[in-house]
Amino acid sequence: MSYSEARPVINLQTPTNVTTWHIEGLSWDPAECGANKISLPRETVWIPDIVINEFMDENRAPETYYVYVKSNGEVRDGKPFHVISSCKLDIYNFPFDIQNCSYTFNSYKHNVQDVRLSFFKPVKQVFQESLEVMATQGEWELIDMLGEKPEHSYEEGGWDELIVHIVLRRRAALYVVNLLIPSCFLLSVDLFSFLLPPQHVDRSSFKMTLILGYTVFLLLMNDLLPVTGNTLPLINVFFSLCLALMVTSLLETVLITNILCDSNRYPPLPKWIKILVLKYLARLLFMEQKACDQNSEANRSKILVDSNSMTEYSKKESVCSSPVSFQGRCLEEMQKLRKDLLAIRRQVEEHFSNDNRTDEWIMFGQVIDRLLFILYFIFIIVSSITIMVLWLNSSRLDKNP
Secondary structure (H helix, E strand, C coil): CCHHHCCCCCCCCCCEEECCEECCCCCCCHHHHCCCEEEEEHHHCCCCCEEECCECCCCCCCCCCEEEEECCCEEECCCCCCCCECCCCCCCCCCCCEEEEEEEEEECCCCCCCEEECCCCCHHHHHHHHHHHCCCCCCEEEEEEEEECCCCCCCCCCCCEEEEEEEEEECCHHHHHHHHHHHHHHHHHHHHHHHCCCCCCCHHHHHHHHHHHHHHHHHHHHHHCCCCCCCCCHHHHHHHHHHHHHHHHHHHHHHHHHHHHCHHHCCCCCHHHHHHHHHHHHHHCCCCCCCHHHHHHHHHHHHHHHHHHHHHHHHHHHHHCCCHHHHHHHHHHHHHHHHHHHHHHHHHHHHHHHHHHHHHHHHHHHHHHHHHHHHHHHHHHHHHHHHHHHHHHHHHHHCCC
16 A cells, blocks of 8 residues: 555544644654745645535546645645536525525545544635635625534544535526516506407407417526426416416406497396496496486487377377368378387387496496406505515525525
8 A cells, every 4th residue: 555545644543634634744844955845746645535425527627736745744735626516406586596505525435533624714714715706797696605514423433524505696687677577567568458448449459469478478588497496486476477367357358348349138237236336336436327328318208208299199189180081081190100109119118228228238347347457456466565575585584594
């Protein structure tokens, strides 16, 4: 066995403390030798086999062939590592998520009785130095580093470990601008489309165009959403809720348009609906019944009075005629006129009855449309506040890993 394979201690019961480590029995006088530090080939010196448990790929950093040894036997290894590791992500708060990636350092050959690990510098100092040397501003922002050393019973064996927690926060500006703001704009346009009169404007076509545009938007922005994680991101729930609200508003528009356009084919409104919707609910929503309904009732009464007077007049004329021949012709003509007036009266009554029924259905549809608009607006506000509270609460919890 070469010297580089043997742990550099005089007594094998003595553990090697690894931050930098010492080669026991190795020292020299710097004044006599003219050097306080020398470099030696890595193959000639024992190097602890420290690994990262979360390591996923081979180290692609440049190789270093030397280690540095001081005159008191202290050895320092400056080999760089390019670490590609696994990290358990919690993407529930995406894009406002904070991730805690842990790295576990330990020896895979020597247990705690042989090799013990400790931090060379305080973790907070390493964190500050890392912030100073980081030049690339990518998707993630380093916000903290925490160190942990699990307690071990040295008599029971096992492997000594050092755990470093790297706390990262995702930069959310890109996702807010490209995902959240366009969704909120489209949802707002869908909300205010309720102000379009459905009996004069094809509101359903407008809403279908919005749904189609929003679907295409989600397909194009799908690459920005995370595809890994243990839970469903809350932003996906937000997108699904937006799409569901748009579809619901489209169904509401179809229903209201059907009521307004085909009301002449519906039976009269039940009395309890007239009282509940047209009287109390309409008043609660600041909607008054149209004055044209009262005018139509007055016109109807006027026409009926005129027809009744004409009928009475025809009867009087038939009685007052004195000549027999002339009386017969007048009576015949008056009877025909009376039949025509009765037919006109029935048509007028049916016309005004249908108009009144149609106006009631139209008023009913307008009241329901405004009620659903207010409920839609309230639901959007409550849902948005709920999602924001969940985001903020979860982010607050993630800051304390």
